[in-house]
Amino acid sequence: MRTWKGICAYIVRTWRGLETYQKAGVFILLLLITIGSLAPWIAPYDPLQTGTPFQSPSFTHPFGTDNLGQDNLSRLIYGIMNTIKIAFVAALVSLAIGVSVGVYSGYYRGWREDALMGVTDLFLLIPSLPLMILMASYLEPSEWNIVLVIGFLWWCPTARVVHARALQVRNQGYVRSALALGYGGPYIIWHHILPNCKQVIIAKFTMGVALAMLAEASLSFLGLGDPLSITWGSMVNLAYSCGGFANDLWWWYLPPCIMITLTAAAFFMVGGRKNEGRRWQI
Amino acid sequence: MNGSVLSVRDLRVNFQTNGSKVSALNGVDLDLAQGESLALAGESGSGKSVLAFAVLRLLDDVADVEGKILFEGEDVYQMAHGRLLDIRGKGICLVPQSPGTAFDPLRKVGVQISDFIRKVEQIDAADARSRSITEMDRLGLRPVKDTYENYPHRMSGGMLERSLIACATATSSRLVIADEPTKGLDRRTKDIALSALLSTAENGALMMITHDLTSAKRCERTAIMYCGELVEIGPSESVIEDSVHPYTKGLIRSMPERGMTPIPRRVRSDPGGGCRFYSRCNEASEKCLFHPDLRMMRGREVRCWNVDA
Amino acid sequence: MLTLENVSKEFVLSSGRRFNAVKDVSLDLNKGSVLGMMGDSGCGKSTTALIACRLLNQTSGKILLDNMDVSSHRRKALSQFRRSVQIVFQDPISAFDPLHTIRWSFSEAAAASGMTAEVQSERQDELCQSMDFPLCLLDRFPSEVSGGELQRAAIVRSLFIKPDYLILDEPTSMLDLSTQAQISRGILSIVQNDSIGILWITHDEALAKAVCDRILYMKDGMLVQQS
Numbered sequence: 001m002r003t004w005k006g007i008c009a010y011i012v013r014t015w016r017g018l019e020t021y022q023k024a025g026v027f028i029l030l031l032l033i034t035i036g037s038l039a040p041w042i043a044p045y046d047p048l049q050t051g052t053p054f055q056s057p058s059f060t061h062p063f064g065t066d067n068l069g070q071d072n073l074s075r076l077i078y079g080i081m082n083t084i085k086i087a088f089v090a091a092l093v094s095l096a097i098g099v100s101v102g103v104y105s106g107y108y109r110g111w112r113e114d115a116l117m118g119v120t121d122l123f124l125l126i127p128s129l130p131l132m133i134l135m136a137s138y139l140e141p142s143e144w145n146i147v148l149v150i151g152f153l154w155w156c157p158t159a160r161v162v163h164a165r166a167l168q169v170r171n172q173g174y175v176r177s178a179l180a181l182g183y184g185g186p187y188i189i190w191h192h193i194l195p196n197c198k199q200v201i202i203a204k205f206t207m208g209v210a211l212a213m214l215a216e217a218s219l220s221f222l223g224l225g226d227p228l229s230i231t232w233g234s235m236v237n238l239a240y241s242c243g244g245f246a247n248d249l250w251w252w253y254l255p256p257c258i259m260i261t262l263t264a265a266a267f268f269m270v271g272g273r274k275n276e277g278r279r280w281q282i
Numbered sequence: 283m284n285g286s287v288l289s290v291r292d293l294r295v296n297f298q299t300n301g302s303k304v305s306a307l308n309g310v311d312l313d314l315a316q317g318e319s320l321a322l323a324g325e326s327g328s329g330k331s332v333l334a335f336a337v338l339r340l341l342d343d344v345a346d347v348e349g350k351i352l353f354e355g356e357d358v359y360q361m362a363h364g365r366l367l368d369i370r371g372k373g374i375c376l377v378p379q380s381p382g383t384a385f386d387p388l389r390k391v392g393v394q395i396s397d398f399i400r401k402v403e404q405i406d407a408a409d410a411r412s413r414s415i416t417e418m419d420r421l422g423l424r425p426v427k428d429t430y431e432n433y434p435h436r437m438s439g440g441m442l443e444r445s446l447i448a449c450a451t452a453t454s455s456r457l458v459i460a461d462e463p464t465k466g467l468d469r470r471t472k473d474i475a476l477s478a479l480l481s482t483a484e485n486g487a488l489m490m491i492t493h494d495l496t497s498a499k500r501c502e503r504t505a506i507m508y509c510g511e512l513v514e515i516g517p518s519e520s521v522i523e524d525s526v527h528p529y530t531k532g533l534i535r536s537m538p539e540r541g542m543t544p545i546p547r548r549v550r551s552d553p554g555g556g557c558r559f560y561s562r563c564n565e566a567s568e569k570c571l572f573h574p575d576l577r578m579m580r581g582r583e584v585r586c587w588n589v590d591a
Numbered sequence: 592m593l594t595l596e597n598v599s600k601e602f603v604l605s606s607g608r609r610f611n612a613v614k615d616v617s618l619d620l621n622k623g624s625v626l627g628m629m630g631d632s633g634c635g636k637s638t639t640a641l642i643a644c645r646l647l648n649q650t651s652g653k654i655l656l657d658n659m660d661v662s663s664h665r666r667k668a669l670s671q672f673r674r675s676v677q678i679v680f681q682d683p684i685s686a687f688d689p690l691h692t693i694r695w696s697f698s699e700a701a702a703a704s705g706m707t708a709e710v711q712s713e714r715q716d717e718l719c720q721s722m723d724f725p726l727c728l729l730d731r732f733p734s735e736v737s738g739g740e741l742q743r744a745a746i747v748r749s750l751f752i753k754p755d756y757l758i759l760d761e762p763t764s765m766l767d768l769s770t771q772a773q774i775s776r777g778i779l780s781i782v783q784n785d786s787i788g789i790l791w792i793t794h795d796e797a798l799a800k801a802v803c804d805r806i807l808y809m810k811d812g813m814l815v816q817q818s
């Protein structure tokens with residue numbers, strides 16, 4: 001009971017501290033996730049049910065049908081969770097690696113810092129999109145490949161930012177005080193360094209999700225995603241390869257493009273840096 | 283010419299925080315004449331820095347400011363925005379507190395000083411450079427060639443503080459407002475910094491905010507502030523050596539060399555209608571339940587009922 | 592007795608130049624006494640302080656606690672040593688984690704020595720009283736408390752685990768006169784009660800003369816005179 005109360009109070013406090021555009025981002029995302037998770041009930045058709053192909057928008061099919069006669073609106077709705085899920089896990093993987101590397105090297109410094117930051121710099125130099133294409137085409141097409149590729153390539157910017165922040169935090173008086181009290185590295189990292197890096201971590205994470213979505217869309221568009229999973233990227237790919245673009249069937253390819261943009265923008269909005277007004281101490 | 287550089291009339295500043303109103307300044311009157319130096323002393327939170335910001339009209343978006351601030355006869359709060367920008371820096375130069383954040387971390391300190399001089403004095407880069415080097419040398423930032431090329435994070439707080447002072451003393455601003463310029467400086471550098479600041483008062487005026495009454499003594503006049511009000515203002519010699527207000531006396535007694543006896547209790551956040559110092563005063567009487575005004579006596583103005591001429 | 596024996600510290604600057612911040616410093620800090628250390632900024636006072644509580648490794652020289660060499664202690668033994676020598680820094684604002692309340696920081700200190708909740712609250716009341724830290728501020732965050740009050744809290748925290756020695760690195764230089772007097776008096780009363788050895792770093796000569804039993808003067812990394 002008490003913990004629930006605490007959690008609710010925390011949520012309310014966090015919500016109040018958000019900027020208007022962050023609230024808007026959260027609202028859009030919650031709306032999308034609600035629709036996505038209720039897909040079987042909301043979507044008018046089964047996304048795999050075939051019918052008359054290449055239909056124009058009508059009351060029965062608001063966004064028309066694709067080359068197999070599958071309802072575009074239903075596919076769009078089913079695609080929400082798939083797209084967000086892949087992007088989320090990919091961002092989580094890159095975040096986990098990036099934060100660990102950044103905090104560890106920032107706190108312990110010395111040769112460990114030199115080594116880890118050297119590796120980070122090396123990874124930063126890798127041109128990521130070509131490599132992604134290479135890896136995705138070499139591995140078997142599957143949605144988890146994208147997670148793997150994005151996760152293992154995109155941790156470096158996070159590592160850099162977190163490292164810089166950790167360097168700042170470790171020189172603060174409270175870290176020294178904790179050291180003087182006899183606390184060791186793991187305690188200090190967990191209780192002081194990580195919480196004080198929270199802002200940059202959250203910002204990096206939400207941006208990571210947005211970027212991963214875009215990357216997933218690009219890879220799927222290139223036909224390197226899982227052909228069986230319904231994502232917005234694969235919808236655009238389908239529209240492209242089956243003449244949707246050539247015949248200007250905008251109701252087919254435009255909605256998924258807009259959804260990708262909207263969702264990525266929503267994540268960017270949530271992660272946008274909070275504009276902290278100068279606090280006046282009197 | 284011995285005209286007035288700054289005159290502040292009935293200045294009131296209120297901060298709005300979470301719906302409640304906090305009064306930071308409560309009717310401050312202050313005059314600074316050409317060639318004069320004034321020290322503004324008092325405990326933290328007495329409103330000294332707020333006064334400095336209010337004079338430069340830097341509080342517009344965070345507080346309600348009432349009253350009049352005249353800089354060389356012009357009302358700062360009535361003037362056009364362009365004119366205001368002109369006066370900041372050229373007319374009034376602020377040496378802010380916390381030098382650690384006052385410099386851009388990505389640019390060399392010397393270059394930043396030169397840029398400031400160039401902007402204010404409208405001279406070319408080479409002149410500005412040589413002028414800032416002379417000034418840094420005067421403030422003891424030696425070897426100057428090295429410190430000029432240094433980035434802020436490579437310098438100590440005391441060096442940055444002196445670099446900030448160099449900005450103010452290298453230009454011919456009419457009024458220099460220095461917010462705790464000697465904080466964190468040791469005795470030797472404090473001396474250098476004070477002399478440099480006081481020399482700016484020769485062709486303008488200096489207002490120095492400080493905790494340190496020994497430094498305050500070197501200014502011509504000293505004003506003691508408590509809870510957003512001036513409680514004693516007059517020639518430094520008489521205010522510090524022969525103070526009459528119980529608060530000033532308390533401050534003097536808390537100096538380490540004068541017994542280090544602190545003023546009892548804390549500043550009250552809600553001072554009430556009477557004398558604001560009432561709850562901490564050891565000379566309080568029933569008269570003090572009414573708010574006293576500044577009265578002229580023994581060569582200075584005092585806000586206390588219990589002082590007799 | 593906490594002893595520094597011929598301690599030196601050399602920093603390698605990013606330009607590759609070497610810089611001797613502390614040269615051959617020896618000093619004894621006795622329990623129950625206040626040792627002052629004075630000198631201009633940049634003379635190595637703060638570096639000496641960090642070395643004395645082993646938050647910074649010295650380049651050469653020894654640190655002895657009750658005649659036992661602790662300069663090569665690592666891990667557990669080092670933690671043990673650090674708990675007996677506490678340090679308070681000049682800047683009270685960075686001394687507390689902005690994300691935690693003051694009470695949390697006190698519990699952190701208490702947990703370091705494995706105090707029970709009862710002992711902790713007793714110690715908290717006792718110390719807050721002697722430092723005149725208002726108990727109503729305990730549940731506030733550092734940003735909601737003024738610098739003077741935070742410095743009191745920092746001293747309370749450093750004394751929480753009953754250290755034998757306390758190093759004060761210009762504890763009052765950011766504070767106003769009255770607060771400085773209040774805090775200095777509070778510290779002196781605690782020294783007398785708990786017989787803690789204090790190394791008080793300052794550049795205010797008047798303050799040093801008022802609070803210290805003995806004053807060391809430092810210049811360019813060396814001790815130059817005693818009084």
